[in-house]
Amino acid sequence: MNGFTISVPASSANIGPGFDSAGMALNRYLTLHVQESSEWMFEHRSKHLPPAEAAKDHFIYQMAERMASEFEAVLPPCKVIVESEIPLARGMGSSASAVVAGIELANQVCRLELNQEQKLEWATKFEGHPDNVAPALLGGLIITAETKQTDKVEYFQTSNLNMDLVLYIPDFELKTETARKVLPETFSRTDATAASGIGNVMIAGLISGNYELAGRMMEADLFHEPYRASLIQNYDEIRQAAKEMGAYGTVISGAGPTMISFAPKGTGESIVKGMQAVLPDYSVELMEVDRNGLRVEKLQLCK
Incomplete structure (x- = not known):
C-alpha cells in the first residue's frame, strides 16, 4: 500500500x-x-x-x-x-x-x-x-x-452563498455536552411553531439570496441560542458590534464558544479588522465555504 x-x-x-x-x-x-x-x-x-x-x-x-x-x-x-x-x-x-x-x-x-x-x-x-x-x-x-x-x-x-464569513474564535473551550444541558427538553406547540417558522424563513432567505432576511431570522432563533447565550462570553457585544459593521447576522457556531457572522460580499476584511480591535484576545478570521x-x-x- x-x-x-x-x-x-x-x-x-x-x-x-x-x-x-x-x-x-x-x-x-x-x-x-x-x-x-x-x-x-x-x-x-x-x-x-x-x-x-x-x-x-x-x-x-x-x-x-x-x-x-x-x-x-x-x-x-x-x-x-x-x-x-x-x-x-x-x-x-x-x-x-x-x-x-x-x-x-x-x-x-x-x-x-x-x-x-x-x-x-x-x-x-x-x-x-x-x-x-x-x-x-x-x-x-x-x-x-x-x-x-x-x-x-x-x-x-x-454552495451558492455570495457572502463573507467572519469567525470569532476564543482561546477557551466549551464542551458540546455542557451546551446541550442548558436546552429545554420540550417546547410548547406555540413555541415550536414559531421557532420552526423562523427556521423555514431563514433557509428560504439563504437559498433565494435574500441575505438581510436570512440574517434577521438567524438572530431570532428560539431553539437554542437564547439558552446558550449565557455560556458564550461577549455574546451580545459580538452580535451588536458586527451588526454595526454591516453584518447580516451573527450566531453561535455549533455549540460555541466560537461565533460566526454572515456579511455582504467584500466587507469581510473590514469587519475582521474592526472586530479584532473589539476582541483583542480572540482569533478573528475571514473564512470561505x-x-x-x-x-x-x-x-x-x-x-
Missing part, C-alpha cells in the same frame, strides 16, 4: 434556528497522511491537537475500527500523521471531521467501496446527528432531516 492523504473540512452547524439540521463546511482542515506500517501508529503535528494517544485509544482509529467491523473487515496496520487546523471544542466540528476521517480511513485501507450516501449514513450514526458530518463529507451549505418515513438522511446542498468536502489524494489501493 502506497501512501495517501485524507482531508476533511471544519464545519459550522446549527446556524441560528437550523438546530441539529443546518451546517456549512469551512476552509480549515483535518488532514491524515497515511502509509503502510508494521504496526498502528499515530503522530500529531498541530498546535490544536494534544499528544497522540496509543493507536487503539485514538478516536480516529476507533472510528475506523468500528467502520471496518461493520463489514467484518480487518484494518491493516498504518502509520497516520495527523495535521489539524481545527481547534477542539470550539464549535467548528472537530469531532465530526474526525468521524468522517475515520470512516474514510477504513474505506480506503479495507477497500469497502462506500458511496457518499453510505458514508453519510454511517457518519450520522456514529456522530448522532448529521448537521456537522454532512458538510464535512459533502461540502457547501447542507440542510438535513431524519424522518420516520425513511431510513436515510435527507438533505439539500448548495469549502465546496468539496472530503478529499482523498494520491491514492493507490493495496495489492
